[in-house]
Amino acid sequence: MKKVAFYTLGCKLNYSESSSIARMFEQKGHSRVEFNENPDIFIINTCSVTENADKKCRKIVREAQKINPDGYVAIIGCYAQLKPKEISEIPGVDAVLGAAEKFRLVELIDTFEKKPVGQPAQIIASHIDQAIEYHTSYSLNDRTRTFLKVQDGCDYPCAYCTIPLARGKSRSDTIENIVRAAYEIAARDVKEIVLTGVNIGDFGLQNGERKETFLDLIKALADVEGIVRFRISSIEPNLLTDEIITFVAQSKRFAPHFHIPLQSGSNKVLGLMKRRYKRELYTERVARIKTLMPDCCIGVDVIVGHPGETQELFEESYRFLNDLGISYMHVFTYSERENTTALEIRPIVPKSVRADRSKMLHILSEKKKRFFYEQQIGKTATVLFEDEVQEGQMLGFTENYIRVAVKYDPMLINETKEIRYDHLNGSGFMEVTELEEVLSTP
Structure with missing residues (x-):
């Protein structure tokens, strides 16, 4: 039996999956330890949303080698699916597993013995079309809140995004299985569950057919005993219906908090990004939420420097965000990703300009957050x-x-x-x- 350590990069979804894979190791008799506790096996769960995430993966591999030069290093996650050969050439890496294989890590790797220097890493990665199974996942023991995966994959071909190539088509668990998992979590005395996924508003697709809806899911979860509150993570504005907003407003268990990706406040840039809505819909969603829940927290994802975002279009987006009744922003600086259609769009925004725009939106986000806090005084x-x-x-x-x-x-x-x-x-x-x-x- 061996000591296993995990390092997770990226989103809440990755954290839920790392935790579930760790429990698979524990069920086989292995023990989970911290990264710096001289483990025998290092599992690095990667992200590939930004260029920096790729660089972080390489850095973590180097750190693992410093901690235990004889430690076995396996790479999973989005970066592993997108660039398995590139990762296999990183010194110290022993195995790379794709999206369809990562949940079979314990059975696919027999001995977890370190490969001799110069021997190539083992690549076990199928084409993304093979990633069709759904694996229930949730985090435990990482914090008081638990991240519960309810959906995986995405059918939205946004111009800048590689997630469909890294995680495959949209697919979901059943409500029955998710409710069962929620009761398992409640039995561990966890008080809050955060629902997570790649595109959770698209919940309900099983074997390519829509069997259930996200509204059905949250209604069922609201009856789970033992959970004080549920929180919805990121949900697309075109999938955030009036019925969902109304249900959350009336619910005693679902938190008044939405994180709604916008990406740009310019309709022209939204079109270039191949987003499935215009900013007018976003305005309607925010207004509806604030009408029913005046104290609701609303977070926003924004990308700056996307190809085609001229200074005029950025300023249009900035003004739109400034006027919105939102609480904070997650600001992402656009970075070029292979096999995305954004690479064909012109003009390209210089990196220095992207950085300047990012700073402006970070400052605006802090102002929005402070104003939101001030509105709560006395409540x-x-x-x-x-x-x-x-x-x-x-x-x-x-x-x-x-x-x-x-x-x-x-x-x-x-x-x-x-x-x-x-x-x-x-x-x-x-x-x-x-x-x-x-x-x-x-």
Whole structure:
């Protein structure tokens, strides 16, 4: 039996899958350890959304070799599916497994013995069309919240994105299986479940046919006993229906928090990106949410520097975002990806200009976040505290995704507390009151 360590790059979906694969190793008698605890096996779960993610993979392989030069290194994830040969040539890598093979890692690799220097890494990666099975996944023991995968793959051919090439076609678990997994999670005393996937609004596709809907799913999950709240991760604006918004607004368990990718506030750029909506629909979605849930937190994904984004179109996008009633933004700087149609679009935005635009939107995001915090002053909320400590303080989130930091108290871990937002201090933190204690929130 061996010691196994995982390092996960990228999205919440990757974290849920790493955790599930780790449990497969534990079921075979292996023990999971931290990356720096001299493991026998290193599993690196990769992302390939940005160029930096590829570089990070190489860096983690080097670190693994420093920790244990004799350690077996296996690479899985999106980067492994897209560029298996490239990864196999990284010094120290012993095996590369594609999207259709990663959940069979324990059975496909017999001995996990380090390959002699100069011997090529083993590549076990099928064409992405072979990635048709669905594997239920959820994270455990990483934090108080659990990421539960409900959907995988994507049928949207966005111009800049390689995810369909890395994860395959859209496919889902059944509601019955997901509800069963939710009860398993509840039995571990987890209080919050975050629903995750590549395109979760497209939930319900099984063997290429739509059997169920995302609305059906959240209605079923709302009846799961033992879970205090559910949180919906990223959902496409064209799939975020009035019925879903209304249900969340009326639900006592689904958090008033949506993360809705926009990518650009310019209709022309949205067209170049091959997105399936125009900004007018996005405006309608935000307005509908705010009408039913005035304190709802709304996060936005935005890409800057996409080919064809002229200065005029960027400024149009900036003004649109500035006027929206949103709470924060995740800003991504466009990077060229092989086998994407964006490579054919002109003009190309210089990298220095992309960086400048990114800085502008990051500043705007901070302003939006501060304004959202200020709007909450005097209102009450519920904090779920996590087992995460920074500078002697433990962290937690309210239902509308305001992060709270309090003096460390082990009795608070995985507990919910009613608080009142009081005021922002000079550091931009929110002072809040919980019973007789004064807490602070970043």
